[in-house]
Amino acid sequence: MPPVRPRPPDVATPRRRLERRARRPFGRIGYLYIAPALVVYSAVVLAPMAHTFWLSLLEWDGLTPARFVGTANYQEVVSDEQLRANFVHAAVLIVFFSFIPVTLGLLVSSAMSRHRIRGFGFFRTVLFLPAVVTPAVVAITWRWIYAPRGSLNSGLRLVGLDFVTRPWLGDFQVALIAVGLIGTWVYLGLAMVLFLAGIQRLPTDMYEAARIDGAGLFHEIRYITIPSLRSEVVIVLTLTMIGALRTFDLIYLTTKGGPGTATEVPSLEIFRRAFLLGRIGSSAAIAITLSVVVLIVSLVIARVGERHP
Amino acid sequence: MTGEDGATFDTPGNLAAAETLRRWVDTGYFNDGYDGVGYDDAWQQFAAGDGVFFLSGTWLNGQLQETMGDNVGFFLMPGVESDQALSAAGGLADPWHISANTDHPEEAKMWLAFLTGERAAELLAENSSLPAIVPDNVTFPAGSLGALSIEAWDALQSSEDGGVVPFFDMPTPSMGDTVFAALQELMAGQIEPDDFIQTVQQDWDAFNT
Numbered sequence: 001m002p003p004v005r006p007r008p009p010d011v012a013t014p015r016r017r018l019e020r021r022a023r024r025p026f027g028r029i030g031y032l033y034i035a036p037a038l039v040v041y042s043a044v045v046l047a048p049m050a051h052t053f054w055l056s057l058l059e060w061d062g063l064t065p066a067r068f069v070g071t072a073n074y075q076e077v078v079s080d081e082q083l084r085a086n087f088v089h090a091a092v093l094i095v096f097f098s099f100i101p102v103t104l105g106l107l108v109s110s111a112m113s114r115h116r117i118r119g120f121g122f123f124r125t126v127l128f129l130p131a132v133v134t135p136a137v138v139a140i141t142w143r144w145i146y147a148p149r150g151s152l153n154s155g156l157r158l159v160g161l162d163f164v165t166r167p168w169l170g171d172f173q174v175a176l177i178a179v180g181l182i183g184t185w186v187y188l189g190l191a192m193v194l195f196l197a198g199i200q201r202l203p204t205d206m207y208e209a210a211r212i213d214g215a216g217l218f219h220e221i222r223y224i225t226i227p228s229l230r231s232e233v234v235i236v237l238t239l240t241m242i243g244a245l246r247t248f249d250l251i252y253l254t255t256k257g258g259p260g261t262a263t264e265v266p267s268l269e270i271f272r273r274a275f276l277l278g279r280i281g282s283s284a285a286i287a288i289t290l291s292v293v294v295l296i297v298s299l300v301i302a303r304v305g306e307r308h309p
Numbered sequence: 310m311t312g313e314d315g316a317t318f319d320t321p322g323n324l325a326a327a328e329t330l331r332r333w334v335d336t337g338y339f340n341d342g343y344d345g346v347g348y349d350d351a352w353q354q355f356a357a358g359d360g361v362f363f364l365s366g367t368w369l370n371g372q373l374q375e376t377m378g379d380n381v382g383f384f385l386m387p388g389v390e391s392d393q394a395l396s397a398a399g400g401l402a403d404p405w406h407i408s409a410n411t412d413h414p415e416e417a418k419m420w421l422a423f424l425t426g427e428r429a430a431e432l433l434a435e436n437s438s439l440p441a442i443v444p445d446n447v448t449f450p451a452g453s454l455g456a457l458s459i460e461a462w463d464a465l466q467s468s469e470d471g472g473v474v475p476f477f478d479m480p481t482p483s484m485g486d487t488v489f490a491a492l493q494e495l496m497a498g499q500i501e502p503d504d505f506i507q508t509v510q511q512d513w514d515a516f517n518t
Binding site for chain 2: 277
């Protein structure tokens with residue numbers, strides 16, 4: 001007699017039923033629930049955005065009557081060599097503001113989760129500190145560190161690395177990287193706190209089981225931490241990439257785009273055109289372009305993050 | 310550069326100046342890492358005894374006199390030839406405007422009157438700044454930055470071919486950004502003196518075509 005296989009429990013059915021209920025339309029009453037938030041959101045976000053878009057179609061100095069120029073401002077955004085370079089600089093900053101903090105954050109938080117550490121709360125606070133300090137303070141502190149006679153160069157001279165010393169923020173080759181590393185320092189804290197919180201939520205027996213099976217730190221990261229922290233990684237990637245793309249304060253207070261145009265970024269140009277050059281339309285066109293880039297980047301991250309491995 | 314027809318930055322003099330500046334950098338006349346020092350840090354380092362000359366203007370008179378006491382002087386950049394007419398880049402003051410739509414034209418006029426009046430001049434002088442018009446009752450101690458600045462100003466006024474040239478960042482709204490960025494590139498050897506002239510000229514042309 002052939003063995004009778006028990007039918008696998010039908011787990012899909014209850015879930016499908018739930019989904020169907022969720023998809024059932026609430027009718028018009030739903031809009032009533034979101035109305036208060038929608039009104040506020042429209043007033044402070046959507047309306048200004050629509051207004052900015054309208055401005056981006058004009059040639060306007062902010063004072064005298066404006067002239068409708070259609071997509072001319074956008075054509076300039078694409079054709080302006082310096083602006084294209086600015087967007088490339090922002091892309092480089094993504095590496096330092098986003099990729100490095102996420103990678104380092106995963107490594108360090110996994111390493112920290114392997115052992116019970118005394119004073120864990122204290123370390124977590126210290127790690128998060130850069131993320132809560134005002135950007136102005138961060139920028140000025142790092143300006144001192146990077147100064148020709150700042151602590152970084154003093155330290156390098158102390159260990160005999162005189163040939164490495166340079167005015168970090170004034171050097172055409174390294175200024176962008178130097179600014180980027182400030183971002184790394186700031187956003188590593190954010191990444192660490194979110195990852196550590198996520199790891200603490202995970203049952204420790206997974207790590208234990210992996211360790212009994214002989215998994216090392218990297219296997220733990222690859223097969224437990226990253227898959228379990230998917231949502232945290234998505235959040236940190238989104239926040240830090242937006243941070244990199246829209247960064248203004250850090251650059252304005254450290255290099256103002258210099259030396260030359262080595263650290264120019266789109267947000268700096270938006271500010272300059274709107275408030276210094278009186279080119280509101282052109283400024284708005286860059287702002288809209290930057291917003292679209294941010295939107296696309298966020299959507300891509302969300303899409304990739306949702307996909308199962 | 311002025312609004313006159315045919316005004317150009319592309320002159321032998323400007324090219325020579327750009328070449329000279331570059332040569333100064335190459336010879337090591339500027340402090341190590343000058344490009345990594347902000348403006349405020351720079352004059353503070355100078356005031357602390359770091360460096361012999363500091364290229365700046367009378368707006369720093371107050372701060373420098375206060376920190377350095379009698380240990381600081383002021384002179385105009387001499388010409389290339391010893392008998393060359395003295396000239397300097399400068400501006401008398403910031404431009405002020407009164408909006409035609411203002412509800413307070415009288416107050417605005419009073420403010421302008423105060424700015425150019427004797428009391429303001431006294432206050433500026435007391436704080437080691439330079440009033441545009443120096444009233445008779447305002448005197449600067451001999452050898453002070455204020456006195457030296459006024460001497461320099463008088464010399465510029467009596468200079469027949471020289472005088473005051475408006476600041477180079479003033480001709481167009483974007484000229485400050487253009488000139489300062491291009492100067493940094495010129496001094497760091499990223500661009501040649503020729504390119505520097507062309508970059509500045511392009512900014513001018515963009516606003517005048």
